[in-house]
Amino acid sequence: MTRTRLLALLTFVIPAAGAIGAAVDGRGGAVNGVLLGAVVFVATAVGFDVAPEWGRGQARFRQGPAVAGVRFRAAAPSAIPGAGMRMAAWLMPGASGQEWLAEALSIMFEAAPEVRRSIKRSYLLAAGQVLVVTWTAALTGRLRAVRDAKLPGGGR
């Protein structure tokens, strides 16, 4: 079993264990389950993106992603965001995921090949923070809009 497959398996097994813990322990177990899920998600994402072996599914990414309407076929595989980054971007609200991915691609494209892996890892490790910031901004913006709409005169 490759490291990538093992991590992918753990992604499902550990949050499931956390959910069972939540059912048994109540609130504390739920928090532990969510935290474990988050930790394993980041670990899996790092595993997907920095794993030295490229799985069959990675072959299509070698063609280059279409970011901002352009497909960078010339980009080295190490400069292309992998499945983990795409998964994290997909979890972000609205266009913020695409923006995050586009900026990561832009930076990795220009970075020296020897530092690309550490840059990719830094994006993945910070993905949790970006998720929190983007969702907080999206939800507070939405809540503000709802509150303003309820005010007399539409909040004006």
Add this chain to the structure above:
Amino acid sequence: MAFRMTVQTLLVLQALLRDPGRELYGLELSEETGLLPGTAYPILMRLENEGWVSSRWEDIDPAAEKRPARRYYRLTASGATQASAAMVNARRPARAALRGLAGEGGHA
């Protein structure tokens, strides 16, 4: 100010404050701060949400330039003022601590 002023945030602000009118993109910021671009991204997002920093995508034809567009960041006018104040506030405890250490050294 609704966000935590961490050392990394101060490093980003310091880099942007060196020339408040200048725009920096991810790699330049990374070189100036020593932070990896992925680490600086959520900091820049928070600063942008607070209105301290504004960003824009470079207006180029990626196919012609043979590279993706860069995202440039710069301090807003109010952001520059608040960032300067934050830098002063961040230095104050360090100075006080150094004075305290000097005082303890004098007694010993």
